[in-house]
Amino acid sequence: MKARLRHIFHKYVAPKALVLMYHRVAEPESDVWEVAVSPDHFEQQLRVLKEEYKVVPVRELVERHNKGNIKRNSIGITFDDGYIDNFLVAKPLLEKYGLPATFFIASGNVGQPGEFWWDELEHLMLFSDSLPATVDMEVGGERIIFDLKEEAQLSNSLQQQHKAWKACEETPPTKRSQLFYKLWENLKPLPPAMQQAQMQQIRDWSGVAVAARADCRSMSRDQLQDLGRSELFDLGVHTVSHAALAFHPPLVQEKEILENKNFLQEIARNHVDLLTYPYGNYNHESMAVAGKAALKAAFTTEEKVIARSAHPYRLGRFQVKNLAAPEFRKQLQIWKYSI
Known part of the structure; x- marks a missing residue:
C-alpha cells in the first residue's frame, strides 16, 4: 500500500x-x-x-x-x-x-x-509563381514521378491554402504540398553533402532563381x-x-x-x-x-x-x-x- x-x-x-x-x-x-x-x-x-x-x-x-x-x-x-x-x-x-x-x-x-534547406524547399515548392508541370528525379535513392497539372502555376487560392496548412496535423491539401512533403521526407535522413547536392538538383529542375531571404x-x-x-x-x-x-x-x-x-x-x-x-x-x-x-x-x-x-x-x-x-x-x- x-x-x-x-x-x-x-x-x-x-x-x-x-x-x-x-x-x-x-x-x-x-x-x-x-x-x-x-x-x-x-x-x-x-x-x-x-x-x-x-x-x-x-x-x-x-x-x-x-x-x-x-x-x-x-x-x-x-x-x-x-x-x-x-x-x-x-x-x-x-x-x-x-x-x-x-x-x-x-x-x-x-x-x-543561405537558408536552412527545409525553409528553401518550402518557399520553392509552395510559393514559386511557376514550376515545371512534371517531376521525374531520384531523391534519397527513390525515383519521384509527379504531375502538378494546373498547380504548376501558383494561384491566389493555392497560396492561401499553403499559408494555412499545418503539416504536423493535416495531410497535404494540394499537389504542390504533397510533392513538398515527399521531398522533405526523402531529404531529411541524407548526409549533408548529399542533401545539398539533391537540393541543387531540385533548384535546377524548378528553374527558379534562388535568392535567400534575409529573415530566414x-x-x-x-x-x-x-x-x-x-x-x-x-x-x-x-x-x-x-x-x-x-x-x-x-x-x-x-x-x-x-x-x-x-x-x-x-x-x-x-x-x-x-x-x-x-x-x-x-x-x-x-x-x-x-x-x-x-x-x-x-x-x-x-x-x-x-x-x-x-x-x-x-x-x-x-x-x-x-x-x-x-x-x-x-x-x-x-x-x-x-x-
Missing part, C-alpha cells in the same frame, strides 16, 4: 518542470511546421512566464533534476537552430523581462548567406558570440548540419556533435554541455555519443514533463505555438499536469 501511495505521489504530486521549445520569433509568409511565434505573442508569453512561473536557466533545471531536487513551477526556455530573429527579436525581449534561455545552434549555418538566415558568428557571452543566456549543441542523428552511423553522430560542441565552446561563456536532437530524432547510439561527449543532458521533442524519473538523455520539451496570453496560459496548465 505504501509503495502504491509513493507511486501516486511521484506521478501526480511530486514537483515537475516544463521545458519550452521555440525556434523563431517572426511572422514568416508561411509556417507549415508551426515553429514561429509572432513578436507580439512572444512578449505576451514572456509576461505570463514572468508573473506566474519560475523561469530558470536550463542548466540549473538539469542540475536539479540530476540531484532529484526539482522546484515546483520551474520552466526552462530553449530555442533550436539559430535563426537570426533569435538575436534581433527574442534576445531583446528576454532581456527586457530578465528571463534566461538556452539557444541550441546548428553551427554549419552560422554566418552563411542564421545568426552571424559575432551575433552568436554576443549571445553566448551574456550572463542571461547559454549555448547548446544541435549538431553541425542539423542532422537527423538516428539515420547515421555512430561515427557520423559523434562528429556532428563534437564539432558542434567545440565550435560553440570557443565563443560561449559557460560550458557547452547540453544537447537537443534535431527533429527530435535519436537512438541509443545518439545517447551513447552524448555520454561520451560529456554532455549532462539531451532533450527530445517528446511532449513530457521533467520528472524525477526522466532519463537525462531523453528529456521532454513542449513546442510553443503562436498563442496569445490567454491560450498560452491554458496550454501551460494542460502541460503542467501531463504525465
Whole structure:
C-alpha cells in the first residue's frame, strides 16, 4: 500500500518542470511546421512566464533534476537552430523581462548567406509563381514521378491554402504540398553533402532563381558570440548540419556533435554541455555519443514533463505555438499536469 501511495505521489504530486521549445520569433509568409511565434505573442508569453512561473536557466533545471531536487513551477526556455530573429527579436525581449534561455545552434549555418534547406524547399515548392508541370528525379535513392497539372502555376487560392496548412496535423491539401512533403521526407535522413547536392538538383529542375531571404538566415558568428557571452543566456549543441542523428552511423553522430560542441565552446561563456536532437530524432547510439561527449543532458521533442524519473538523455520539451496570453496560459496548465 505504501509503495502504491509513493507511486501516486511521484506521478501526480511530486514537483515537475516544463521545458519550452521555440525556434523563431517572426511572422514568416508561411509556417507549415508551426515553429514561429509572432513578436507580439512572444512578449505576451514572456509576461505570463514572468508573473506566474519560475523561469530558470536550463542548466540549473538539469542540475536539479540530476540531484532529484526539482522546484515546483520551474520552466526552462530553449530555442533550436539559430535563426537570426533569435538575436534581433527574442534576445531583446528576454532581456527586457530578465528571463534566461538556452539557444541550441546548428553551427554549419552560422554566418552563411543561405537558408536552412527545409525553409528553401518550402518557399520553392509552395510559393514559386511557376514550376515545371512534371517531376521525374531520384531523391534519397527513390525515383519521384509527379504531375502538378494546373498547380504548376501558383494561384491566389493555392497560396492561401499553403499559408494555412499545418503539416504536423493535416495531410497535404494540394499537389504542390504533397510533392513538398515527399521531398522533405526523402531529404531529411541524407548526409549533408548529399542533401545539398539533391537540393541543387531540385533548384535546377524548378528553374527558379534562388535568392535567400534575409529573415530566414542564421545568426552571424559575432551575433552568436554576443549571445553566448551574456550572463542571461547559454549555448547548446544541435549538431553541425542539423542532422537527423538516428539515420547515421555512430561515427557520423559523434562528429556532428563534437564539432558542434567545440565550435560553440570557443565563443560561449559557460560550458557547452547540453544537447537537443534535431527533429527530435535519436537512438541509443545518439545517447551513447552524448555520454561520451560529456554532455549532462539531451532533450527530445517528446511532449513530457521533467520528472524525477526522466532519463537525462531523453528529456521532454513542449513546442510553443503562436498563442496569445490567454491560450498560452491554458496550454501551460494542460502541460503542467501531463504525465
